[in-house]
Amino acid sequence: MKQYDIVVIGGGPAGLAAAISAKKAGVSDLLILERDATLGGILNQCIHNGFGLHTFKEELTGPEYAARFIEQVKEMEVPYKLGAMVLSISPEKVITYMSKTEGLVQISAKAIVLAMGCRERPRGALNIPGFRPAGIYSAGTAQRLMNIEGYSVGKEVVILGSGDIGLIMARRMTLEGANVKVVAELMPYSGGLKRNIVQCLNDFNIPLKLSHTVVGIDGKDRITGVTIAEVDANRQPIPGTEIHYDCDTLLLSCGLIPENELTREIGVEMNRVTSGPNVDDKLQTGAPGVFACGNVLHVHDLVDHVSSEAALAGENAAAYVLAENQTEKTHKVTLKAENGVRYTVPQTIDVENMRDSVTVRFRVADIYHNRAISVYYDGQKITSRKKRVLAPGEMEQVVLKKSSFAEYPDLKEIVICTEEV
Amino acid sequence: MTDIRYDVAVIGGGVIGSAIARELSRYELSVCVIEKEEDVCSGTSKANSAIVHAGYDAKPGSKKAERNVKGNAMMGDLARDLEFEFKRNGSLVLCFADEDMPKLGELYQRGLKNGVEVSILSGDEVRKMEPNITKEVVAALWAPTGGIVCPFGLTIALAENAADNGVEFIFNTAVTDIKKDAEGYVLVTNNGEIKTKAVVNAAGVYADTIHNMVSEKKLHITPRKGDYCLLDKEAGGHVSATVFQLPGKYGKGILVTPTVHGNLLLGPTAVDVEDKEYTATTAAEIADVVKKSAVSVKDIPYRLTITSFSGLRAHEDGDDFVIGEVADAPMFFDAAGIESPGLSSAPAIGVEVAELVAGKFDAKKKENFIAKRKGFVKLAEKSFEERAAKIKENPLYGVIVCRCMDVSEGEIVDAIHRTLGARSLDGIKRRVHQGMGRCQAGFCTSKTMEILSRETGIPMEKICKNSTGSEMLSRKM
Numbered sequence: 001m002k003q004y005d006i007v008v009i010g011g012g013p014a015g016l017a018a019a020i021s022a023k024k025a026g027v028s029d030l031l032i033l034e035r036d037a038t039l040g041g042i043l044n045q046c047i048h049n050g051f052g053l054h055t056f057k058e059e060l061t062g063p064e065y066a067a068r069f070i071e072q073v074k075e076m077e078v079p080y081k082l083g084a085m086v087l088s089i090s091p092e093k094v095i096t097y098m099s100k101t102e103g104l105v106q107i108s109a110k111a112i113v114l115a116m117g118c119r120e121r122p123r124g125a126l127n128i129p130g131f132r133p134a135g136i137y138s139a140g141t142a143q144r145l146m147n148i149e150g151y152s153v154g155k156e157v158v159i160l161g162s163g164d165i166g167l168i169m170a171r172r173m174t175l176e177g178a179n180v181k182v183v184a185e186l187m188p189y190s191g192g193l194k195r196n197i198v199q200c201l202n203d204f205n206i207p208l209k210l211s212h213t214v215v216g217i218d219g220k221d222r223i224t225g226v227t228i229a230e231v232d233a234n235r236q237p238i239p240g241t242e243i244h245y246d247c248d249t250l251l252l253s254c255g256l257i258p259e260n261e262l263t264r265e266i267g268v269e270m271n272r273v274t275s276g277p278n279v280d281d282k283l284q285t286g287a288p289g290v291f292a293c294g295n296v297l298h299v300h301d302l303v304d305h306v307s308s309e310a311a312l313a314g315e316n317a318a319a320y321v322l323a324e325n326q327t328e329k330t331h332k333v334t335l336k337a338e339n340g341v342r343y344t345v346p347q348t349i350d351v352e353n354m355r356d357s358v359t360v361r362f363r364v365a366d367i368y369h370n371r372a373i374s375v376y377y378d379g380q381k382i383t384s385r386k387k388r389v390l391a392p393g394e395m396e397q398v399v400l401k402k403s404s405f406a407e408y409p410d411l412k413e414i415v416i417c418t419e420e421v
Numbered sequence: 422m423t424d425i426r427y428d429v430a431v432i433g434g435g436v437i438g439s440a441i442a443r444e445l446s447r448y449e450l451s452v453c454v455i456e457k458e459e460d461v462c463s464g465t466s467k468a469n470s471a472i473v474h475a476g477y478d479a480k481p482g483s484k485k486a487e488r489n490v491k492g493n494a495m496m497g498d499l500a501r502d503l504e505f506e507f508k509r510n511g512s513l514v515l516c517f518a519d520e521d522m523p524k525l526g527e528l529y530q531r532g533l534k535n536g537v538e539v540s541i542l543s544g545d546e547v548r549k550m551e552p553n554i555t556k557e558v559v560a561a562l563w564a565p566t567g568g569i570v571c572p573f574g575l576t577i578a579l580a581e582n583a584a585d586n587g588v589e590f591i592f593n594t595a596v597t598d599i600k601k602d603a604e605g606y607v608l609v610t611n612n613g614e615i616k617t618k619a620v621v622n623a624a625g626v627y628a629d630t631i632h633n634m635v636s637e638k639k640l641h642i643t644p645r646k647g648d649y650c651l652l653d654k655e656a657g658g659h660v661s662a663t664v665f666q667l668p669g670k671y672g673k674g675i676l677v678t679p680t681v682h683g684n685l686l687l688g689p690t691a692v693d694v695e696d697k698e699y700t701a702t703t704a705a706e707i708a709d710v711v712k713k714s715a716v717s718v719k720d721i722p723y724r725l726t727i728t729s730f731s732g733l734r735a736h737e738d739g740d741d742f743v744i745g746e747v748a749d750a751p752m753f754f755d756a757a758g759i760e761s762p763g764l765s766s767a768p769a770i771g772v773e774v775a776e777l778v779a780g781k782f783d784a785k786k787k788e789n790f791i792a793k794r795k796g797f798v799k800l801a802e803k804s805f806e807e808r809a810a811k812i813k814e815n816p817l818y819g820v821i822v823c824r825c826m827d828v829s830e831g832e833i834v835d836a837i838h839r840t841l842g843a844r845s846l847d848g849i850k851r852r853v854h855q856g857m858g859r860c861q862a863g864f865c866t867s868k869t870m871e872i873l874s875r876e877t878g879i880p881m882e883k884i885c886k887n888s889t890g891s892e893m894l895s896r897k898m
Contacts, residue, residue, distance in 0.1 A: 035821065035824070083820060085820075085821040085824070087827070096805070098808075098812060098819045098821070099819055099820075100812075100816040100817065100819045100820050101816070101819075102819075103809050103812040103813055103816075103819055104805060104808050104809035104812055104819070106805075119859075119860045119863055119864065120860070120863050122727065122728070122859075122860055122861035122862075122863055123728070123861065124651070124726060124727045124728025124729060124861050125726055125727055125728075125861075127650075127704075127707055127726060127729055129701065129702045129703045129704045129706075129707060129729075130701045130702065131700065131701045132700075132730060133886070133891060134885065134886035134887075134891035134892060134893050135893075137866075138863045140863065141862075141863050141864075141866050141867065144867050145866075145867050145894065146898065148867070149867050149871070149881070150897060150898050151881060151882070151894040151895075151896070151897055151898060152894065152895045152896050152897075152898050153893070153894055153895060154895050155895055176898065215704065216701075217701070220698055220700075221886075221887070221888060221889075221890030221891040222890060222891050222892060237704070248895070249895075259824075
């Protein structure tokens with residue numbers, strides 16, 4: 001069985017950035033396994049702009065952003081395999097994959113970087129009642145059919161869910177001549193970025209109905225209409241508020257789910273809020289030498305953050321292989337998300353062996369105005385930063401410096417929370 | 422259509438029509454199956470509990486009881502010969518209150534009368550067998566011969582084997598009227614007339630409509646709708662037996678069962694509807710499924726629901742199967758009112774109706790009847806070595822299209838090119854389970870459409886989810 005120092009599972013934005021940084025950190029014996037026929041992952045179908053503002057200080061399209069990383073991978077001669085689908089990963093880090101050219105192959109790795117991305121929540125998982133006709137697509141599927149295959153999926157469109165892909169598709173379909181009638185969102189706030197609501201809905205006069213959901217789907221063969229209704233505080237439809245729309249297409253943009261089937265096989269501890277594995281400040285999962293980054297770890301809204309997170313994972317995987325920074329002494333501190341903070345990534349920090357600083361990313365549970373994000377070390381407030389608006393659709397972060405822990409030799413718990421100010 | 426006159430025309434390509442056609446194909450008869458949809462297994466047969474009932478439930482002496490017990494006994498051999506998925510996982514009927522114990526006793530007695538192996542277990546014995554059974558359960562009936570089957574696999578296997586033995590399948594063809602003529606019957610369809618000497622009516626929820634075209638003794642079938650929730654394979658091991666509820670204070674009861682594909686299935690509700698096409702789920706019924714399933718089994722991970730669906734049972738007013746030659750329509754045979762335990766009874770009904778019809782023709786058995794059929798290659802179930810060998814043989818087996826169910830391009834291509842090959846996305850799904858997993862075809866829809874278009878020559882814009890009218894795309898940009 002061939003052994004690699006590092007195997008990166010997935011050649012999307014996370015996998016590419018992880019592999020590049022692992023190579024830069026001095027590991028050459030590495031391999032990217034990508035199931036699709038090209039590198040770049042979902043970016044290839046994201047032909048709109050708005051990518052790379054943080055990373056490159058310019059506005060790129062998805063394929064352009066991906067190309068920057070793919071070019072680096074090629075220049076640096078990072079090995080990769082396309083059409084290589086990983087079927088399983090054992091706790092001993094034996095990876096089974098298959099491809100058209102190689103058949104079924106087993107390899108082993110000293111370190112693994114999980115970068116499999118996420119999938120869209122399907123209609124079935126939403127329990128939307130009604131018929132099951134053609135014409136109901138998750139937004140990303142419709143995006144692929146339009147942007148990669150070159151086919152329009154419909155003319156009269158209703159969108160359920162205001163996730164970013166749904167918002168982007170509202171604009172995309174409008175530009176392609178379709179009539180996007182409404183975007184209905186179950187929650188009292190949008191799950192997407194503010195800039196997407198402005199640029200994709202407001203600019204095209206597409207109404208966004210918050211606290212609304214689909215309560216009926218008509219059409220036995222192809223969808224002919226949907227009925228939406230307002231929901232109460234418990235997200236239950238309010239009788240009498242139904243509105244019917246004739247349509248031939250229903251797009252769903254109701255959340256993304258990290259693809260962690262392989263991760264579960266390794267047997268690491270998972271997080272119920274993120275649906276990703278729990279990781280430490282090195283982005284290492286419960287299995288030593290197995291790292292995770294990007295949307296498989298937690299769903300991001302900006303690819304720039306995916307890239308920076310993945311670079312860190314790649315660098316740490318390299319350090320693990322090269323056995324750097326390994327000391328006997330560890331001091332693990334647990335991070336807790338409280339009062340409106342839904343989760344944190346990472347979930348633990350080894351303050352003894354951490355880098356100079358660690359970026360803790362998280363999301364809030366609701367729309368909050370004029371609240372502070374505060375950090376407590378064992379009950380003592382360390383920092384507090386006031387924000388005018390906090391929204392679940394926008395990922396937040398705090399940076400914790402190693403120096404800040406110097407005065408807390410017995411620290412057990414870090415709390416990140418929102419607070420009224 | 423043509424001047425050919427078939428010996429037998431079977432109306433309906435569901436599990437019953439396919440079982441009858443397969444058994445008829447043993448004889449020297451020309452047989453066709455007329456199906457209004459684009460594929461077999463497109464009505465009740467595709468949306469049901471997928472249970473092979475043990476046979477304790479139906480009234481002793483009824484057609485339902487007798488065919489169920491016979492069909493159940495036949496299922497093992499049939500699954501081996503025709504290579505579809507079937508497993509005897511056993512059935513439990515839960516009793517939740519001491520005052521309902523006499524009813525459980527009745528069911529036990531009925532089981533014995535029907536010739537079914539049954540026993541009564543205490544609540545603790547049940548929980549020892551199935552740790553997730555709720556503490557409210559005081560006792561249960563245990564029937565080890567109960568089983569689960571892939572209803573698509575069963576129906577398609579029967580139909581393919583029938584076709585391999587010379588039965589002609591005519592799709593996208595709905596019978597709109599039936600005329601008698603000197604030599605038998607003329608079926609009027611949307612695609613012209615089809616002449617036949619004999620007719621078998623296996624039209625599911627439409628069996629009354631078809632029957633009433635030729636007979637004065639009218640049938641009346643009520644579509645009885647049932648909604649289901651299907652949970653991800655992650656939840657498939659939550660119970661190992663099929664768990665029923667004793668009809669009692671919780672109404673008719675909701676079952677909780679693993680499927681042969683490893684998912685967990687909950688349902689069905691029972692609501693009578695007027696429209697024979699009304700397969701829409703409702704929020705109220707799905708809520709009912711959730712509520713009642715929790716009475717039997719604790720900690721069901723409902724968040725792992727991947728889809729919900731609805732099916733129609735063909736309930737005849739007489740509350741029993743209607744099988745046999747119609748008194749005022751010679752050579753017209755009914756297989757009507759086939760509701761639960763219809764799937765379980767299908768093998769027995771197939772033999773019964775075929776023998777009846779062949780007897781009227783005094784038909785001889787073929788010498789070259791092909792009794793076996795090769796099942797679909799399921800690479801995900803193969804060992805590492807077997808799988809590696811298959812990929813060497815055909816590299817397309819090494820290209821995964823459906824990640825969730827681990828289905829390769831080679832398997833999809835096979836599903837398109839074999840006997841009665843798939844011509845729609847649902848047809849592929851029912852054959853090789855592409856798109857049946859947790860992402861519900863989110864990732865593989867476009868790739869599967871491309872493969873179907875490439876292999877059949879159907880343009881992308883004409884690719885359908887199922888029947889004509891369910892086109893997936895509006896236009897090429």
